[in-house]
Amino acid sequence: GAVVSQHPSRVICKSGTSVKIECRSLDFQATTMFWYRQFPKQSLMLMATSNEGSKATYEQGVEKDKFLINHASLTLSTLTVTSAHPEDSSFYICSARPPGGDTQYFGPGTRLTVL
Amino acid sequence: LAKTTQPISMDSYEGQEVNITCSHNNIATNDYITWYQQFPSQGPRFIIQGYKTKVTNEVASLFIPADRKSSTLSLPRVSLSDTAVYYCLVGDNGYGQNFVFGPGTRLSVLP
Numbered sequence: 001g002a003v004v005s006q007h008p009s010r011v012i013c014k015s016g017t018s019v020k021i022e023c024r025s026l027d028f029q030a031t032t033m034f035w036y037r038q039f040p041k042q043s044l045m046l047m048a049t050s051n052e053g054s055k056a057t058y059e060q061g062v063e064k065d066k067f068l069i070n071h072a073s074l075t076l077s078t079l080t081v082t083s084a085h086p087e088d089s090s091f092y093i094c095s096a097r098p099p100g101g102d103t104q105y106f107g108p109g110t111r112l113t114v115l
Numbered sequence: 116l117a118k119t120t121q122p123i124s125m126d127s128y129e130g131q132e133v134n135i136t137c138s139h140n141n142i143a144t145n146d147y148i149t150w151y152q153q154f155p156s157q158g159p160r161f162i163i164q165g166y167k168t169k170v171t172n173e174v175a176s177l178f179i180p181a182d183r184k185s186s187t188l189s190l191p192r193v194s195l196s197d198t199a200v201y202y203c204l205v206g207d208n209g210y211g212q213n214f215v216f217g218p219g220t221r222l223s224v225l226p
Contacts, residue, residue, distance in 0.1 A: 002160075036216075043202070043217040044159070093158045102147045106158035 003027050004096050006107035013084055014115055020080045021110045023094030029074035030096035034066070034104060038091045050077045084114045119203045119217035124194030126223045133190045137219050140184050148179060151202045153219070159202060163188065184204045198224045 003026040013019050023033055031052050043094040048069050050056040055072055056069035068080040077096075095104035095110055120138040127133045139148070147166050151159035164168055165177040165186070176189040190197060200219040 002161075006158075043218050046215070091156065095158075103149060103161055103164055105161060106151070109156065109158045111156065 002103075002105040002108040004105050006092075006094055006110050008110060009108060010111045010113075012113045012115065015085055016083055018080055018082045019112060020078055020082055021092055021094075021102045021112075023077045023096065023107050024066060024077070025096040025098075025105070028096070028098045030077075031074065031099045032097045033071055033077040034095045034097075035077075035079050036071060036093045036095070038109075042074070044093060045095065047079075080111065082113070084113045088112065088115045118215060121201075121203055121217055123173060123179055123218060124221040126225060127135055127193055128225050130192050133193050133224075135188045135190075135201055135203075135222070136185055136187070137205075137217070138185045139203070142183050142205050146206045148177070148183075149204045150175070150177065150186075150188045150212045151204065152197075153200045153202065162201075174214070174219075193222075193224045195224050195226060197220045198222060 002005050005024045005026055007022045011019055033050045035047045037047050038044050046059050047062045047067060048056045048058045050054055050069050050071040052071045052074050058064045068082060071077040089112055091109050093106055093109040095106045139184055149164040150162040152162050153159040163172055163175045163177045165179050167179050167183060170177045178187045200221050202219040204216055214217055
């Protein structure tokens, strides 16, 4: 149980293009989903918290207009990196939390490379 | 925000018990303590969660003293496949983004 998937697992794009990453909770409903970014040899950095049906809450220093988050259903949240640049290259990981639960379950991550 | 401190790295040998301690001096009353395991290029995997005293599951034990200012993850009889980064996460009480991932502990299990 508590499986979270991400798609795509890996994406390479040109600078200036937009990339959408999907996060799905497969066997449970998630009122809250989280998006993280992780650079090589570093810890996870929370980017934003996404609640179903409402606007995402972004962490300080994360540009909301660049990292668009949509949580339209209880099983799907999307992160769109707009006008991507090489410095946006990173490992993006989502997590989902069941209603009333205290545990986050993580997706496998998406490796984004911007050329 | 409850900040955590862990050893940056640890080495162990196959078959040994490994204990990783996490300090969280400003843990809040509603905060839980959760440990995750992460392999390279993968998302973190839930290991165990606790609030106080001791919790045990099929893969690990979690010891939390009465003051809850620290916690210890215990991995019995580690194998080479346990080589990974282990994160202690405090907070996540169901009310929002009240938590921060620390730097994690890089465990290397040697043959």
